[in-house]
Amino acid sequence: MQLKVERRLEVPGWMSLLAIIVAVIAALFIGGILLAYGGLNPVVAYKQMFKIAFTDKYSLSDTLVKATPLLLASLGVTVAFRMKLWNIGAEGQLLIGAWGATLVALFLLPKDTSRPVMLLVMVIAGFIGGGLWGLIPGVLKAYLNVNEIITSLMLTYVAVFFNNYFIYGPWSAGGFGLTAQFPKSAWFPRLLDYADPYPYFRGMTAHTGFLLGVLVAFILYALFKRSQWGYKTKLIGDNPNAARFAGINIRRQIMLAFLISGGLAGLAGMSEVAGVVHRLQESFSPGYGFTAIIVAWLANLNPLLVIIVAYLFGGLLVGGDAIQPAGIPLMIQGIIMFCVISASLLTRYRVRFVRKDKVIST
Amino acid sequence: MKKRTLWTLLVAMTALLFLLAACGGGQAEEAPAEEPAPAEEEMPAEEAPAEEEMPAEEEAAGGETLTVQGFAGEQTVTIPTVEEGMTNVAFVYVGPIGDGGWTYAHNQGRLYLEENGDNIHTAYLESIPEGADAERVIRSLARQGFDVIFTTSFGYMDPTATVAEEFPDTAFIHLTGQKKNDTNFGNVMGAMEDMKYLAGMVAGAKAAEDGSNRVGIIAPFPIAEVIRLSNAAALGMRQTCPECEMDIRWIFTWFDPVLEREAAESLLDDGATVIITGADTPGPVQAAGDRGFTGLAYDSDNACVGLEDVCLGVPYWIWGPVYLDIVEQVQAGTWVPEDFYGEASDGMLGFFGFMEGQEPYPSVPESVIPEVQDMLDKMLAGDFTRFDIFTGPINDNQGNVVIPEGTTLTQSDLEGLSQGYMDAFGIEGREACTICMDYLVEGFTPTAEIPPLD
Numbered sequence: 015m016q017l018k019v020e021r022r023l024e025v026p027g028w029m030s031l032l033a034i035i036v037a038v039i040a041a042l043f044i045g046g047i048l049l050a051y052g053g054l055n056p057v058v059a060y061k062q063m064f065k066i067a068f069t070d071k072y073s074l075s076d077t078l079v080k081a082t083p084l085l086l087a088s089l090g091v092t093v094a095f096r097m098k099l100w101n102i103g104a105e106g107q108l109l110i111g112a113w114g115a116t117l118v119a120l121f122l123l124p125k126d127t128s129r130p131v132m133l134l135v136m137v138i139a140g141f142i143g144g145g146l147w148g149l150i151p152g153v154l155k156a157y158l159n160v161n162e163i164i165t166s167l168m169l170t171y172v173a174v175f176f177n178n179y180f181i182y183g184p185w186s187a188g189g190f191g192l193t194a195q196f197p198k199s200a201w202f203p204r205l206l207d208y209a210d211p212y213p214y215f216r217g218m219t220a221h222t223g224f225l226l227g228v229l230v231a232f233i234l235y236a237l238f239k240r241s242q243w244g245y246k247t248k249l250i251g252d253n254p255n256a257a258r259f260a261g262i263n264i265r266r267q268i269m270l271a272f273l274i275s276g277g278l279a280g281l282a283g284m285s286e287v288a289g290v291v292h293r294l295q296e297s298f299s300p301g302y303g304f305t306a307i308i309v310a311w312l313a314n315l316n317p318l319l320v321i322i323v324a325y326l327f328g329g330l331l332v333g334g335d336a337i338q339p340a341g342i343p344l345m346i347q348g349i350i351m352f353c354v355i356s357a358s359l360l361t362r363y364r365v366r367f368v369r370k371d372k373v374i375s376t
Numbered sequence: 377m378k379k380r381t382l383w384t385l386l387v388a389m390t391a392l393l394f395l396l397a398a399c400g401g402g403q404a405e406e407a408p409a410e411e412p413a414p415a416e417e418e419m420p421a422e423e424a425p426a427e428e429e430m431p432a433e434e435e436a437a438g439g440e441t442l443t444v445q446g447f448a449g450e451q452t453v454t455i456p457t458v459e460e461g462m463t464n465v466a467f468v469y470v471g472p473i474g475d476g477g478w479t480y481a482h483n484q485g486r487l488y489l490e491e492n493g494d495n496i497h498t499a500y501l502e503s504i505p506e507g508a509d510a511e512r513v514i515r516s517l518a519r520q521g522f523d524v525i526f527t528t529s530f531g532y533m534d535p536t537a538t539v540a541e542e543f544p545d546t547a548f549i550h551l552t553g554q555k556k557n558d559t560n561f562g563n564v565m566g567a568m569e570d571m572k573y574l575a576g577m578v579a580g581a582k583a584a585e586d587g588s589n590r591v592g593i594i595a596p597f598p599i600a601e602v603i604r605l606s607n608a609a610a611l612g613m614r615q616t617c618p619e620c621e622m623d624i625r626w627i628f629t630w631f632d633p634v635l636e637r638e639a640a641e642s643l644l645d646d647g648a649t650v651i652i653t654g655a656d657t658p659g660p661v662q663a664a665g666d667r668g669f670t671g672l673a674y675d676s677d678n679a680c681v682g683l684e685d686v687c688l689g690v691p692y693w694i695w696g697p698v699y700l701d702i703v704e705q706v707q708a709g710t711w712v713p714e715d716f717y718g719e720a721s722d723g724m725l726g727f728f729g730f731m732e733g734q735e736p737y738p739s740v741p742e743s744v745i746p747e748v749q750d751m752l753d754k755m756l757a758g759d760f761t762r763f764d765i766f767t768g769p770i771n772d773n774q775g776n777v778v779i780p781e782g783t784t785l786t787q788s789d790l791e792g793l794s795q796g797y798m799d800a801f802g803i804e805g806r807e808a809c810t811i812c813m814d815y816l817v818e819g820f821t822p823t824a825e826i827p828p829l830d
Contacts, residue, residue: 052453187800
């Protein structure tokens with residue numbers, strides 16, 4: 015007897031959905047057992063997590079805040095993944111995007127620049143920063159066929175130290191690991207900014223970054239569906255040889271995909287510093303770029319589904335604060351991811367037990 | 377066909393489920409039943425003393441240990457919520473409560489508050505990153521109805537200030553910063569320089585006994601707080617050993633077991649025989665011990681557990697009484713936000729080995745014990761304070777006079793509140809410093825320097 019993993023020829027849509035539901039239920043069940051060991055009633059704990067993440071207007075706003083960087087970074091990841099380019103360095107591209115936006119907000123433009131101009135230049139700088147960082151593995155892949163998984167991942171750590179050099183060195187405020195605060199013109203408008211005319215928005219911190227993310231999602235969706243570029247990326251992803259015979263310049267497409275992928279991740283970083291932190295700071299991202307990979311995967315690389323999945327994941331992160339110590343929600347998140355990914359794998363591939371002699375003969 | 381694939385899926389999931397459940401059960405059973413000492417987290421397995429009953433395999437599990445310990449102790453998994461009819465106090469921590477250092481000491485303070493206060497319910501949120509999550513988390517606590525919220529790291533300053541403005545009926549207390557308002561937002565810090573002065577005294581005496589006349593200090597960041605504490609240690613060292621010199625290593629982190637140890641080894645390589653650490657783990661003390669030398673740890677009273685033979689003392693924080701005092705004032709409606717900077721006489725500082733009910737560690741030179749004890753008693757009585765430590769004449773390590781004879785530093789001087797610093801963080805209502813904390817005092821080797829920021 016031997017275990018054989020083989021690809022399914024067809025994956026029915028209902029099965030993907032069912033797999034995810036079963037996986038989440040299984041994960042909550044496993045997490046529940048562990049919670050019970052800790053002396054906490056799992057039902058009470060889950061209720062609290064849900065309450066913190068999804069029930070009132072404030073928690074919905076908090077969840078939006080958390081979902082924003084996930085959304086933008088997963089859209090970036092999606093672009094690369096559709097071409098089967100495994101850009102897993104979105105975290106690093108996000109950090110450099112934030113660096114670019116900080117450069118503009120604190121050093122390139124004067125404090126009294128009008129808000130639209132300031133934010134627009136920051137958006138561009140964030141995109142270019144992340145894009146150039148993404149282009150490094152892109153160029154290496156296109157010209158030297160260097161494995162992009164390794165280069166993009168490793169560049170993430172380079173990005174961490176690159177940023178740390180600036181925030182502890184030339185840009186540091188008083189030697190602490192952070193820069194001075196951005197001028198108000200470099201803050202994304204938040205709901206609470208409108209609390210004076212609309213008291214309903216008091217204390218709600220959801221910011222423009224989410225709208226930017228939704229806008230990007232729709233643009234990408236349209237491009238994937240209708241544009242020549244969208245078709246090319248899909249063709250290269252599905253069958254590179256066919257693409258080459260069709261006369262597509264694969265090198266250029268690879269680099270373009272990395273540029274856009276990194277650029278969008280960079281936008282996530284820009285949106286986080288302009289919308290939430292208002293300065294560049296050490297470890298301001300708790301790994302959004304990595305979580306974004308899972309979000310993109312769960313959304314089946316569909317930009318519109320990414321919006322929904324990013325929002326649900328945002329809720330999971332926010333709800334995590336409902337249980338202490340912090341290791342517990344992290345563990346539950348880990349179990350959910352593990353189960354969902356296993357389920358996703360099992361819908362794409364089939365595990366069969368086959369007789370050994372049969373395998374040899376085929 | 378479809379049915380079969382679905383079945384395969386379900387079987388696989390179930391198998392997975394049982395596998396994981398079994399792992400979980402196994403871990404929980406293996407964990408020691410008694411209350412474990414969190415300081416062990418940072419201790420390599422081979423050094424764990426036998427009586428701790430901590431099997432080496434548990435240590436090897438690394439990151440998992442914390443979770444397992446939590447399960448073994450009395451109920452440690454909690455939901456931070458308010459309790460009706462009580463004074464609800466929440467704490468936001470930058471690290472895990474099991475860090476055996478900064479956050480551990482704050483959590484001890486929280487437990488003290490719960491135990492000794494009247495009608496007080498506490499909750500905490502640990503490992504909250506400064507910046508991105510802090511404002512959301514603090515606001516969420518205020519919204520839930522907590523009456524007092526302590527935020528215990530410098531990076532929470534602006535987020536706390538922002539949320540304090542939105543919730544005028546909630547009291548906010550930030551630690552290690554300088555911002556406050558007139559109604560509901562104050563800050564708290566303590567004169568750890570006193571205890572570092574004592575650490576310097578012990579270290580100097582030991583270095584003289586070793587014959588090396590050289591002490592090494594590990595400095596996390598070139599910020600005023602760290603410079604002040606390091607200077608106090610050097611001044612203390614010169615009290616007991618006028619010939620001694622102090623060497624320094626900047627490591628640019630509060631917590632990095634590997635880097636802290638490497639810094640200690642570098643200091644030892646250059647001839648130091650006593651290490652004082654300003655970072656969180658006791659690794660440097662251990663590194664000194666491995667070469668037959670000694671060191672002083674930092675932050676919490678349990679920092680040298682298991683290192684008794686090679687440890688000379690621990691300057692540590694006692695947050696409980698300060699917390700209790702503030703919360704009781706809030707309960708009585710008399711609390712007024714202030715820049716609270718506690719002294720040894722306020723009961724918020726300790727030097728392990730010399731406090732009431734403690735014995736000096738065996739490696740502390742006999743001859744210096746009365747002198748240190750006497751100084752500590754003066755500090756606890758309020759007769760010797762941070763201002764006495766920083767009274768001229770004091771030169772820098774290049775021989776230039778920085779504090780002239782008869783001059784005493786102001787609070788702003790001690791905190792290094794330069795105009796640029798206050799502008800960068802938007803701090804208002806404080807005097808700017810005139811002799812700002814940006815020098816290393818005489819006692820440091822002439823080559824020691826504060827790394828420039830650019």
